[in-house]
Amino acid sequence: MAKLSLKEIRKNPDLIEIESVGDLIRRERIRKGITQKELAKMIYITQSWLSKIEDGNGEPDLIEGLRILTILNIPIKTIKKLFF
DSSP: OOOOOHHHHHHOGGGSOOOSHHHHHHHHHHHTTOOHHHHHHHTTSOHHHHHHHHHTSOOOOHHHHHHHHHHHTOOHHHHHHHHO
16 A cells, blocks of 8 residues: 555545554554554553554553553454454
8 A cells, every 4th residue: 555644644544554553553553643642641651662662663561552542442342353
């Protein structure tokens, strides 16, 4: 798939192909109109670390993951269905 512009993604987050947990987090964060900086602050991590998670260059620990799922209202079964 061609690289999407940030404008296109903000307009329609469903265009993000879900290939990783990071993609799912990015899509849901954008859907809810939350910036990386805002979400990072809510889950007590740095924006840089959240960016790495979304880019697939890092994995959240259990506590970070649960906070992200809770704040973005992502059911655990969605993660299970997509990736297991």
